Amino acid sequence: MLSERQMMILRAVVRDFTNTGVPVGSKALAKQLPIHVSSATIRNEMAALEEQGLIKKTHSSSGRIPSVEGYRYYVDHLVKPDPLQPNDMDVIQSSLGGDFHKIDEIISQSATILSNLTSYTAFTLKPELKDARLSGFRLVPLGRRQVMAILVTDGGDVENQTFDVSEDVKGDQLEAVVRLINDQLVGLTLPEVIKKLQLDIPVQIANYLQSPTGFLDIFGDVLTRAAQERFYVGGRLNLLNFSQDSDVDSLKSLYSLIDQSDDIANVLGQPSDNISVQIGNEMTNDALRNYSLITATYDVDQHGKGMIAILGPTRMPYSRMLGIVGAFREELAKKLLDYYRFYDE
Amino acid sequence: MLSERQMMILRAVVRDFTNTGVPVGSKALAKQLPIHVSSATIRNEMAALEEQGLIKKTHSSSGRIPSVEGYRYYVDHLVKPDPLQPNDMDVIQSSLGGDFHKIDEIISQSATILSNLTSYTAFTLKPELKDARLSGFRLVPLGRRQVMAILVTDGGDVENQTFDVSEDVKGDQLEAVVRLINDQLVGLTLPEVIKKLQLDIPVQIANYLQSPTGFLDIFGDVLTRAAQERFYVGGRLNLLNFSQDSDVDSLKSLYSLIDQSDDIANVLGQPSDNISVQIGNEMTNDALRNYSLITATYDVDQHGKGMIAILGPTRMPYSRMLGIVGAFREELAKKLLDYYRFYDE
DNA sequence: CTTAGCACTTGTATAGTTTGAGTGCTAAAA
DNA sequence: TTTTAGCACTCAAACTATACAAGTGCTAAG
Structure with missing residues (x-):
């Protein structure tokens, strides 16, 4: 069980680390936090958080970074999705604004938009009436x-x-x-x-x-x-941005995972109504050990449900990403409803 | 004008460097060459070759590596295509042996085979009757x-x-x-x-x-x-193998070049009956500065001519690659003639 | 419970040293 | 005239030493 202050600290650690990529130390936190306590106090609290496995050190005298469990706690209890930047909303609306003659064009375009907004790799699945005949x-x-x-x-x-x-x-x-x-x-x-x-x-x-x-x-x-479930991928190459250090082999296996349509359905998991976040080794697939996956369903009423997802580094800025994914699925659902309305009746 | 011995040395430098990736020095050459001369003699000859711009040093006291002009000379005058490994021939024949119902399947499969054989990236274009109506x-x-x-x-x-x-x-x-x-x-x-x-x-x-x-x-x-000219790509990811050090941006621009079908025709150049090699900055496209491209046409009689190509590092083992490309285009032409013969009459 | 203070750890950065592979040049040998 | 041994010189790479900065845990006092 975490105290209010511990939550505040954990939140700050995740925020800081996902933004800068540098382990965060007690002094920096002391300056930054809204409450006024000394770095020694923070150190004590951090020791407690480490005790619980939520944060960890990269070496014996380094600052702390979140553990997978820490991210988990953050995502489950602490994060609040950022509201979408007005600019981002413009991008979505203008990219989805055009005239489409195929569902697939909308879905494929969506993967591109989503990857541009996030600068990660995006996946989109079209709404699937299960048991198609x-x-x-x-x-x-x-x-x-x-x-x-x-x-x-x-x-x-x-x-x-x-x-x-x-x-x-x-x-x-x-x-x-x-x-x-x-x-x-x-x-x-x-x-x-x-x-x-x-x-x-x-x-x-x-x-x-x-x-x-x-x-x-x-x-x-x-x-x-x-x-077989068809899906679209946007921003494949963005993987290169944040996998720089990791070796070529793991990159390759990740790419072949992405291109293999059979596996991807398993990876994305069951559709649920909420936005779901899978972090690092929470995913069974080895190739995804250092990545996080945010998936969300979108709902097009009687036309079924589809999924969107983004794949980025474990240290992604979750609040911003959750905001984007959340807003985008709404917009996409709207667009599709419009589309069906036009061609259906 | 090069003496016999200079040619021998240039050939050895290219061979060695393309195999090992390490600049080659006079001593190593002295040991390796069939004639019996001292390293000092080799040094003199190398100085002459450097004078002519065929080889160069990476720093003032390093061994030599071929310059683009050196590769050019090697490819134009010195190289002899290696005969195909029996094993490789087996791979080609079994991969092309199956039953196909579409030209495109054969061509696309070819790109995969070629990239596997070379472990580089391969392109294939299907035979094109010009001015299709x-x-x-x-x-x-x-x-x-x-x-x-x-x-x-x-x-x-x-x-x-x-x-x-x-x-x-x-x-x-x-x-x-x-x-x-x-x-x-x-x-x-x-x-x-x-x-x-x-x-x-x-x-x-x-x-x-x-x-x-x-x-x-x-x-x-x-x-x-x-x-627009359709082409297939095999072994996209192989670029990662030999571009490790180069930065992400240049990799990205290379990939977008590859995926942009408009440009590729320009890059591959005019079909000629010979196998052609383009080295490094001989290509106008900036993204290809550190790469070499081997292109070859294959001839399917009245059904037109197609092209195959492989893209690899400037320091690729040309003799082996030329052997593979040469053999492959023959096999592909044969296969296509068989295919047309079956469906035409 | 909080905090100042301090000893301790570790990664990073900088500068100096050593080593080894290679070069060009000179002068003698072939 | 060509070849070769020898030598001084260069440079990258690997290693060492040192200093520095950021951080930690712990103790003892507030």
Whole structure:
């Protein structure tokens, strides 16, 4: 249990350290704090805080820096999100102000805005109606030997891919395949489709085509791409700003983590209604040991919920970041509601 | 003009330095060279080479490193491409061996292979029939409010984009737009299309739609994307391996150069039938000052020519790299000929 | 409970020293 | 004329010593 004064000190330590990156000592705090006590008193309190594992020294006679637990306590009990800078609000509104013709453009743009505002790396996921179902599949012949496969879900997601077919594949064969898929698979959730695709379909499709594997591969490709959570990343390179000292290998593994769409959903964690902060080794993933992740859901009513997140150093200025993330998710939700309102009715 | 012995020394300096990264001195050379001369003799010869600007010292009493001109001379006159390691050949053949349904998959895969073989960053461009012409445009309605725009060129490139339309846009309106575009624009080269799109079309399209801008934007988008040279990058992160010391800013500008498709064509330069090497500041672009670029065309007969390239440090082992690039372009051309043969006839 | 005072620790910065690899030059040998 | 041994010289890098500043814990007095 912390006294008022200890909280004040912990708050100041976190503030100072996240701003300057330098361990903070008792003297500096004594000057800075609103109450009037000597540095010796502060030293005593700091010893108590260290006792509880909230702050620590970098070496035996250094100032203190927050431990992961200290950050945790700060984030849970002490921090107050900064109100957004008017300037930042302008940036958001003008960047989101344009005319968009795709949800994905808005979401992808959001990742960029968020990374610019924070100068960290940002992630955005679009609102996901869970259990999206397959609502349509087409094969569109494009020329002598090209066909485009298009898959649509009832959530409005579209996935497509062009591929080459040898010319002896007849148009009516293609149609037969499309009819088969639409008859058998439309209305199912994507995982169900994937399952059926491996069991029932190959047998049936063999009736129409001599070498069916090609088509199934294609359809499978498009399908799995549609099934996996898509996310956008903004400010990838910002990682370089604050990882300078850390070695190349850990940077590389971090980048491959970011580019690997499978893992990212796990990393971001379950959507919750609150803004959540994961600090350093609280995350299971080793590559994130020295980073913090702020995630937040945004809510677009019946169109589902999406997520935004920023990834920065453990010593990020949490109050400012929480302010930005909080404000941004509101703006994004508004924008999306507008967008849906326009195209829906 | 260089004597035989000077050439031998220059070659050895480049070899040694590209392998070890350490300036090479007279003593080490004396031991290593096939002829039997003292280090003093080597020193004299090195002084002569330095006189001609082919090698230089890092400080007044250091060993020598090649200058850009020295690399140039080495690459132009002294280097002999290493034959490919059998192991490397296996990698190429197995990686390209699979079944592909898209040219782009082969080209993109190639960038990955090439970056793995070299452990540098690799670029690949697909074979380009110059002056590709617009051969078709479609608008495919996908659901209540989504439409996909598809553009096809006679080179077989497909570009597409999904967008939302408000529901009061009628199907026959879409058809009218498509007909208009196909009547007026098919057969023209893409730059011509872009020009016409800005002049004639807006007037005509106004007859069919109240708010035509949306559609033209979409078409324009898809069009410009199709018009610009597409290229693939492999091993982006490898830049981190050999740029460790260099500062974050230059790394960032290099990455943004790589991701900016407009510039890359200029950087790679004109296709020539030979393998070409650009060294350090021979390249106009500032961000590439400390790098070297090896580019090569590959030839797929009537299907045009493409390019591959690798970007590495100025002190790359040129002989090995030239061997890899040379062998790879052959294999790639073969693979593509196979591919076209299968789908063409 | 607070604080002044003090001894102690440690990282950083600066300056001086040593070492080793390398150079250019000179004069003798080939 | 070319090659080579020898030597004085240069410079980066590694190490040592010293001083300094910021900070700590502890003690004893207020």
